[in-house]
Structures are given as structure tokens and as C-alpha cells.
Amino acid sequence: xxxxxxxxxxxxxxxxxxxxxxxxxxxxxxxxxxxxxxxxxxxxxxxxxxxxxxxxxxxxxxxxxxxxxxxxxxxxxxxxxxxxxxxxxxxxxxxxxxxxxxxxxxxxxxxxxxxxxxxxxxxxxxxxxxxxxxxxxxxxxxxxxxxxxxxxxxxxxxxxxxxxxxxxxxxxxxxxxxxxxxxxxxxxxxxxxxxxxxxxxxxxxxxxxxxxxxxxxxxxxxxxxxxxxxxxxxxxxxxxxxxxxxxxxxxxxxxxxxxxxxxxxxxxxxxxxxxxxxxxxxxxxxxxxxxxxxxxxxxxxxx
Amino acid sequence: xxxxxxxxxxxxxxxxxxxxxxxxxxxxxxxxxxxxxxxxxxxxxxxxxxxxxxxxxxxxxxxxxxxxxxxxxxxxxxxxxxxxxxxxxxxxxxxxxxxxxxxxxxxxxxxxxxxxxxxxxxxxxxxxxxxxxxxxxxxxxxxxxxxxxxxxxxxxxxxxxxxxxxxxxxxxxxxxxxxxxxxxxxxxxxxxxxxxxxxxxxxxxxxxxxxxxxxxxxxxxxxxxxxxxxxxxxxxxxxxxxxxxxxxxxxxxxxxxxxxxxxxxxxxxxxxxxxxxxxxxxxxxxxxxxxxxxxxxxxxxxxxxxxxxxxxxxxxxxxxxxxxxxxxxxxxxxxxxxxxx
Numbered sequence: 001x002x003x004x005x006x007x008x009x010x011x012x013x014x015x016x017x018x019x020x021x022x023x024x025x026x027x028x029x030x031x032x033x034x035x036x037x038x039x040x041x042x043x044x045x046x047x048x049x050x051x052x053x054x055x056x057x058x059x060x061x062x063x064x065x066x067x068x069x070x071x072x073x074x075x076x077x078x079x080x081x082x083x084x085x086x087x088x089x090x091x092x093x094x095x096x097x098x099x100x101x102x103x104x105x106x107x108x109x110x111x112x113x114x115x116x117x118x119x120x121x122x123x124x125x126x127x128x129x130x131x132x133x134x135x136x137x138x139x140x141x142x143x144x145x146x147x148x149x150x151x152x153x154x155x156x157x158x159x160x161x162x163x164x165x166x167x168x169x170x171x172x173x174x175x176x177x178x179x180x181x182x183x184x185x186x187x188x189x190x191x192x193x194x195x196x197x198x199x200x201x202x203x204x205x206x207x208x209x210x211x212x213x214x215x216x217x218x219x220x221x222x223x224x225x226x227x228x229x230x231x232x233x234x235x236x237x238x239x240x241x242x243x244x245x246x247x248x249x250x251x252x253x254x255x256x257x258x259x260x261x262x263x264x265x266x267x268x269x270x271x272x273x274x275x276x277x278x279x280x281x282x283x284x285x286x287x288x289x290x291x292x293x294x295x296x297x298x299x300x301x302x303x
Numbered sequence: 304x305x306x307x308x309x310x311x312x313x314x315x316x317x318x319x320x321x322x323x324x325x326x327x328x329x330x331x332x333x334x335x336x337x338x339x340x341x342x343x344x345x346x347x348x349x350x351x352x353x354x355x356x357x358x359x360x361x362x363x364x365x366x367x368x369x370x371x372x373x374x375x376x377x378x379x380x381x382x383x384x385x386x387x388x389x390x391x392x393x394x395x396x397x398x399x400x401x402x403x404x405x406x407x408x409x410x411x412x413x414x415x416x417x418x419x420x421x422x423x424x425x426x427x428x429x430x431x432x433x434x435x436x437x438x439x440x441x442x443x444x445x446x447x448x449x450x451x452x453x454x455x456x457x458x459x460x461x462x463x464x465x466x467x468x469x470x471x472x473x474x475x476x477x478x479x480x481x482x483x484x485x486x487x488x489x490x491x492x493x494x495x496x497x498x499x500x501x502x503x504x505x506x507x508x509x510x511x512x513x514x515x516x517x518x519x520x521x522x523x524x525x526x527x528x529x530x531x532x533x534x535x536x537x538x539x540x541x542x543x544x545x546x547x548x549x550x551x552x553x554x555x556x557x558x559x560x561x562x563x564x565x566x567x568x569x570x571x572x573x574x575x576x577x578x579x580x581x582x583x584x585x586x587x588x589x590x591x592x593x594x595x596x597x598x599x600x601x602x603x604x605x606x607x608x609x610x611x612x613x614x615x616x617x618x619x620x621x622x623x624x625x626x627x628x629x630x631x632x633x634x635x636x637x638x639x640x641x642x643x644x
Contacts, residue, residue: 084511097502101524
């Protein structure tokens with residue numbers, strides 16, 4: 001069992017435009033906690049810093065400041081190669097995340113071998129087939145020698161999930177895992193993720209812009225706006241009783257056939273200027289909290 | 304949005320997904336990644352390959368079947384005959400024997416330079432682009448510098464500096480490789496920049512692969528068609544470059560190549576004496592080998608650019624449809640009852 005503690009994460013990107021240098025604050029003092037058996041959904045529009053957080057958590061990017069701590073049950077901090085074993089990621093686009101040159105078996109065997117989960121060839125092969133069966137890719141021995149282009153999007157995403165779990169990961173970052181899939185397959189992949197999470201007691205960070213699946217799939221929802229947390233709380237509370245105007249806007253943006261007056265929502269009641277008001281609502285404490293100057297002012301600064 | 308019942312749904316959609324998958328998978332042999340890299344056999348490719356393979360075999364086996372190319376006879380400058388298929392030179396040497404040895408020499412240097420230039424360009428192009436930042440800047444500056452250095456004059460200067468007796472095959476090969484790798488390094492850099500940002504590279508890094516393994520196992524196979532085509536071009540350029548050098552008398556001192564043959568033909572006034580059998584065969588071999596390799600390269604292009612392949616397939620389908628239509632009209636006119644019905 002592994003948990004992740006993210007405290008005060010900040011990520012700045014340096015931009016250069018001729019002689020003018022600015023920095024873009026992609027992630028602005030975000031704190032998160034991922035614990036075994038729980039799913040936290042990170043919700044926000046494009047450019048709100050969701051994927052940047054995923055990149056920092058998987059150590060593809062270094063944070064500008066703040067800390068990411070991954071601890072095992074006994075309190076020892078995880079680092080180096082063990083970090084790669086514990087924290088794994090499922091990418092958004094299953095058509096890009098598998099190497100077209102290699103077989104499915106290669107994709108799952110490599111993490112097994114890197115982290116010395118298996119020793120012999122025979123053992124590796126058996127383990128690969130086992131992983132494929134766990135993600136409902138059967139018959140596994142027929143899927144294993146195939147190459148990615150011979151599989152459908154849903155099947156590829158299952159392979160990607162199997163690859164992420166192969167090293168024995170306890171923390172799973174799922175970066176919009178179903179947004180590139182057909183609507184008919186989405187639920188299947190999400191339910192698979194849910195089942196694996198229950199079986200392995202995984203800590204999952206589910207990144208999405210879709211509030212509906214976030215509520216269906218997660219225990220806690222964290223709403224991001226321009227790199228900042230604007231609302232957080234239990235999934236049902238955030239969806240059914242949104243406090244921050246941005247969350248309300250997000251909820252209304254989803255088409256709902258049962259809404260009176262048509263599918264599209266009337267967002268006129270929400271003042272767009274009030275979204276960027278520099279406050280955050282926490283459903284756990286039931287209080288508003290100041291997060292400083294409005295995000296758009298803090299976002300881009302010349303240096 | 305209501306909370307959908309998670310238990311009921313998966314059975315149905317997984318079944319649908321499996322159905323779609325099984326219908327596509329049956330009865331098709333499983334192809335490995337390597338198969339995907341080979342070009343489809345087309346008439347053009349067959350022509351190119353037979354030219355390349357034919358000339359290569361001539362260069363490999365030919366020297367064992369012909370006599371001594373250096374042997375001097377008193378039958379100078381005789382035309383092709385039963386005894387000497389390609390005639391003799393001014394000093395009575397057998398042109399066919401010379402041609403076989405010269406082809407071998409040219410192929411040797413072409414292959415050597417091809418390998419060296421490809422290794423150089425792969426290192427500077429792929430490694431630089433993968434590392435990024437400073438290394439990339441330095442490597443692309445280096446290849447840009449080598450790109451603007453005028454190749455042939457530099458080769459002439461270097462070859463002129465190295466004394467003739469120490470100017471062996473390797474010297475010439477290294478000089479040709481050093482002046483010829485830059486362009487393909489730039490192509491490889493561009494390709495690597497695109498490949499390294501794909502998700503599967505990120506995924507293998509997240510999985511904990513070491514950098515050299517990411518380059519060699521995840522990135523390199525996807526660049527192989529590009530590398531192959533760069534290699535083929537490097538070989539053509541090397542054979543032509545070496546022939547040019549040898550023709551002006553700056554080639555390797557201890558080797559005989561098609562270029563040195565042309566050099567001696569030029570010195571022996573073959574053209575003004577009308578001894579066409581002396582200079583046309585080596586020239587023809589160079590031209591045909593270059594043509595063959597270029598045609599092979601066009602076929603490799605099809606792998607890099609699938610648009611070309613689709614274009615060919617569309618044309619093929621259109622031709623087949625037209626043929627079928629003609630056939631139908633013919634049978635219809637021959638048998639009017641059919642068309643009436």
C-alpha cells in the first residue's frame with residue numbers, strides 16, 4: 001500500500017517572446033493526497049494544469065517548488081527506481097501510447113523485466129498472459145503476439161492499463177483514459193479500472209474534464225481552474241452542491257437531456273468575472289479560503 | 304447525470320468489443336514488426352533490386368572468374384572479341400577483368416562510406432535530438448557547419464594534403480563519410496524530434512527504461528526506413544564521389560575502382576581513339592548501380608510516406624476495375640441476349 005502526498009506544488013514554464021521573458025504558472029500551489037483504495041478526480045478545462053500535475057507525479061517534469069512524497073505503509077519514502085515501480089500512468093491516447101513496432105507482449109514484458117518481477121523467459125510469458133487476462137483481453141495467447149494497430153481503441157487502452165500495473169504499481173495516474181475512446185466502450189474501460197482498483201487497493205488519480213464520469217468513478221473531486229484548486233470535496237457534494245461559480249459552469253456545460261428548456265444550459269445567471277475571484281471552497285471544512293490574487297493575474301508574469 | 308449501474312453494463316460492452324475484435328483477427332497471419340519495415344514488391348522494385356543485386360554479384364564473384372587485370376599483352380586497344388569480351392586497353396589489359404575488379408573496389412568503398420556516414424548521422428541526429436537542450440544545439444550546429452562546407456573542394460584539399468602512398472582506401476572512405484553525413488543527420492534529427500514526443504516513448508520512460516534502451520529499442524526501429532533510405536543515398540553519393548576523386552587522380556593509391564578505370568581511359572586518349580569499350584562499361588556500371596539504388600529508395604519512400612502506397616493501391620484498383628468493365632462490355636456485345644436481359 002502506497003500513498004502520495006502532494007504539498008504546495010508549483011510549476012512555472014519559462015516563455016520567451018523576442019526579448020520579453022515571462023513565466024507561465026501552470027500549477028499554482030496545489031495540494032493533494034492519494035491514499036490506497038481511493039480515487040481522486042482532477043477536473044478542469046483544457047490548460048488548467050491537470051496534465052502538468054500528472055507529468056510531475058510521474059517524474060516527467062520537475063516541480064518549480066513544492067513536494068511530492070510517496071510513502072509505503074511502513075513510512076519509508078520511495079525514490080529512484082522504486083518510484084517508477086510504485087507510480088504508473090495510463091495515457092490519454094491509446095493510439096499513441098503503444099509503440100507500433102513492438103508486440104503487445106513486449107509492452108507488458110518490459111516493465112516486468114525492468115523491475116525484476118520475473119526472471120526467466122517462461123515466467124515472463126506466463127505473467128504477461130496473466131496480466132492480459134486480468135484486463136479482460138482474451139484469448140491472451142492470441143492477443144500477446146499482435147501489434148497495436150491490430151487492436152481496437154478499447155483493447156489498446158486495456159493493454160496500456162496492463163502495462164501500468166505490470167511492475168506492481170500501487171499508485172495509478174489515469175490522464176483522461178477514456179476521452180479518446182468510443183462512447184460505447186468508455187464505461188467498460190472505466191469499470192475495469194474500478195475493478196482493478198478494488199482488487200489491488202490502488203490509489204488512483206483520475207484526470208478528466210468530464211464531471212459525469214468523475215462522479216461515477218471517484219470518491220473525491222478536485223476542481224482546477226488556471227492551475228489553482230477552486231473547489232474540493234466528496235464527489236457527490238461537489239457535483240450536487242457546487243459552491244464555486246466555475247464548478248457550476250462546468251456542471252452546466254455538460255449536456256443534460258432532462259434539463260428543462262433543452263439540452264444546452266443557460267449560463268447567463270453566472271457572472272463570468274466572478275469565476276476568477278481568488279477563493280477556494282472546501283467541502284470538508286465547509287469554508288471558503290483565500291488563495292491570493294486572481295489566478296489570471298498570478299498566471300503570467302515577466303521576469 | 305445519474306449514477307449508472309456499474310455491474311450490468313460491462314458484460315454487454317465487453318462482448319461487443321470482443322465480437323468486433325474476433326471478426327478482424329481470424330485467418331490472418333501474425334506479422335512481426337520487421338515485416339512491416341520491408342517494402343512491397345512492385346515491378347519497379349524488382350527492376351531496381353535486380354540491377355543492384357546483379358552488379359553486386361558481378362563485383363563479388365566476377366574477380367574470381369576473370370584473368371589478371373594487370374597483365375600486359377601486345378594486343379593493344381583491340382575491340383570486343385571472343386577472346387576479350389570487352390576488348391583490351393592501350394597496354395593490352397583485359398577490360399572485363401579490370402571492370403570486375405573495379406566494380407568490387409567501388410562497391411567496397413561505397414558500402415564502407417555508407418556505413419560510416421550512417422553511423423555518424425545516426426549518432427549526431429538521433430542522440431542530439433533525444434537529449435535536447437545543449438547537446439542538441441551543439442550537434443545541430445556541428446551538422447549545419449558540415450552541411451555548408453562545400454564537399455568536393457574539401458575532399459580535394461584533404462586528398463591533396465595526404466601523401467599519395469598513405470592515401471589508402473580507408474583514408475578516402477573517412478574523408479567521404481565526414482563530408483557526407485550532415486544532411487541525413489538533419490533528416491534524422493527532425494524525425495527523432497517527432498518520435499521522441501510520442502506517448503509511447505514517455506510511457507517507456509515512466510516504466511523506468513534506461514535512456515539508451517529508449518533510443519535503441521523504442522525510437523530507433525521507428526526510424527529504420529528513414530535510416531535505410533539515407534544509407535542508400537550515402538552509398539550512391541560515395542560511389543560517385545570516389546569515382547570523381549579517382550578520375551582527377553586523387554583517389555586511393557592501392558585500389559582499383561571504376562573511377563581509376565575512367566582515369567586511365569582518359570589518360571590513354573580512349574575517347575579520341577574511339578575505344579568506346581574502355582570507358583563506356585565503367586560509366587554504365589556506375590549509372591546503372593545508381594539507378595538501381597535510387598529505385599530501391601523510392602520503394603523505401605513508400606514505407607515512410609504511406610500516402611504514396613495508397614496512391615499506388617488506388618491506381619491498381621482503378622486499373623482492375625477498368626479491365627473488368629472492358630471485359631463485361633466485350634461479353635455483352637458478343638452475347639446480345641445477356642445485355643437485353
